[in-house]
Amino acid sequence: MSKWEKDEVIQRFREYLRIPSVHPNVDYNECINFLKRQADLLDLPCNVYELLEKKPVVVITWVGTRPELPSILLNSHMDVVPVYEEQWKYPPFEAHITEDGWIYARGAQDMKSNGMLHLEAVRKLKEGGVRLKRTVHISFVPDEELGGIDGMKIFCESEEFRKLNVGFEMDESYPSDDPKVFHAFHGERTARQVKITCKGVTGHGAMLHKEAVTAGEKINYIIHKFMEFREKERQKFINGAPLGEVTTINLTKLEGGVQINVLPEQLSVYFDIRISPFEDHNAFENMILGWCKDAGENVTLEYFVKNPEEKTTKLDEDAYFWNALLKTVRDMGLDINSVICPGTTDARFIRRQGIPAIGFSPILNTPQLIHAHNERVHADDFKHGIVVMEKVIVALANA
Template identity: 25%
Template sequence: MLKRFALLGFWALCGLGGAMGWQTCSLSSRQPAALPANLKADLPEARRAAERLAETLRLQTVSGQKPFPAEAFDQLHALLPQHFPETFRRLQPRRLGHSLLIHWPGSKPELKPILLAAHLDVVPVAAPESWTHPPFVGQIKDGYIWGRGALDDKNSAWAILEALEALLKTGYQPRQGLYIALGEDEETGGRNGAQRLAEQLRADSVQLEAVLDEGLAIVPGSMIGLEPPLALIGLAEKGYLSVRLRVTQSGGHASMPPRETAVDILARALVRLNQSPMPARLEGPAAQLFDWLAPEMQGLNRVILANRRLFEPVLLRQLAARATTNALIRTTLAPTQLKASPKDNVLASDAEAVINLRLLPGDGPEAVMAHLNATVQDARVQLQPLNDLATAAASVVSSTESAFFALLARSIRQTFDTSVVAPSLVLAATDARHYAPLAENIYRFMPVYLTAEDLERIHGKDERISVEAHAQAIAFYAQLLSGL
């Protein structure tokens, strides 16, 4: 009997091994063929383009300032026609507030246009004296263009315009129309910029086939056990919700504390929330990321990803272990603010904490609130959303089957030829969401290599882009526009 069971087990294992092996071997790459570049324009000289970008980095178009730095934006708008004369002569861009909208009509008006988005504002600099080269001097040194906005996001704005200018000069005419939308306040939510640009487009009855905005980039593949660099295209961005937890008690003198103070009750609620994270799951853009990666992997990684449903519990545990990958598989929760007694010897009559949640596509804001209430399970803790639940959800997930996604993936492979392309999820918020009602699909990708060190420079110190990388970004956009 035992022998029969053992034999049965053996055959079951063989069957499973065979199925896994079959699944692993039958994977075929989803990468578009690496076609040779077919640019429809002569690209500008890298050094000249770098100088133009450096010039814009000198203008302190800093977000969230009071008063609004209108003068810096005016100077930037004055610079644009000097840098891109052909664009301004032929397309007559429209200035809306401190933002800019450019329209290049296609030769086939029945085709829905594409929109490329970028932003002209930058985040403030905390300690300018700590920078290797001052943040608003726009220096080109050691092969790099240094300054706030060099990566986020003036490089994209200028690279798009350089590509457009080059194509206009050569007399190329796209079949599909193109819009370029440059917002003025992405870093503070995009209300005056992207939202207004989107409203203008709606007023003009524009329906877009697709939008391309900043978001993900090309990362060194070795970070995830893949040899070539990995170009990640964001199909969606996570939702954003802040919730205040509030406990009110009678307060009093700290020399005679009750069994439980407002702070104790609040602390217990925060511990419960920490210990009961929202459930992890591998679906949507994160699952698609692994489906695209699997055929490019070697060895055990390939076997595991090829059979990801089978290995899901193991995979989820591994992904949950790192903050960067944990954020791909669940709605995250981070306590960010705390407030209690104003004096060291007085009991808090009012203790408050704010938690910031980033919602996974599919996790509705109401369901998240229900999870929080069920986890805290204490009527003394009042939970109140700080932003509108109606707009807190993650974005819609765009398709990898669209014509524009194929063009995007192909253009990446044509410009960054060793890269592997894969879809993924953007963890932060971008301007792109303002265009959602107008577009069938929205993609988030910035055509630059970003190492972990570069990521720290964004919103951090010593932000810079290499002269070569900026030229490559221009080549990418020229490639993309050549395909319209």
């Protein structure tokens, strides 16, 4: 038996990882039962809010000495993405730990690690007799991996959330392969998903038309304009711009046509778009509408996802929660590199409420394997993350 088998902290982490809260059709009951047990062990109240059936939000609360102050929310999500089990070195819901301390499990990085870091840090603080000024809420939400619409979005718009009086939220980032520098997120790109449909003259596939324009000609124009813009952004990325600071466009689907020798009456193309916060969102939308107009008549734009422009959390001298976080980490001889998240997290819903939020996952020396095969974290780096999280919680709650 390795030393890790006797480590209570690691065993609690592994117990949580073994819960198969995996999409599709997640059953969150086992997660709820586990979290309730943790709250009982911490002697803290635990509330379960089910604003939508089978979509529970769990909130464990440590009341501060000055509960009238805006509170700190430490958030993570309970759900994990599916796996290709045959590609894993060890079963992904076994939470296998190797002799040298690597824990293999879906959720080891995204995002059950953060939830347990929050709980274990609070456990150590309480055991040490620490009292904090601000109330600290530890939340566990559903369905982040599906976009968070039935999880954090609905919850943070509710009266139940308003009563938490949140002044700052800390959410997820991703592990760092560096031994001294953490990654953090202070904003996100805006997700837009569009379908452009081009209608044109139909007829025999052997024909040419002197005046009428085919759907193929129109869609070729549209694709060319999108790909031209995409290449300009790709060059920014190649030249060193962080991914979160460029606008990405990817063609993800084409459809249309009935037979190879028949001109299609219509063709459609789908694009996944993530707009940089440094892009003028209105100008970007008008640019796409202009392309559709220039392509010809009967070209229509349809949005599948049209998120509002995402806000960013300021990192200036007046951002006292961010500065408390940064000072604490630097006082430990470490540092934080904060960037725009290339994907999406639940923090965007918090920022829409006018609440500052930072994504921060204090795990170092770890290859980034979010959503990948053999997702893993080392027990030593996980436990070091608890030490960092303890100090960060104290700094935030006493800011």
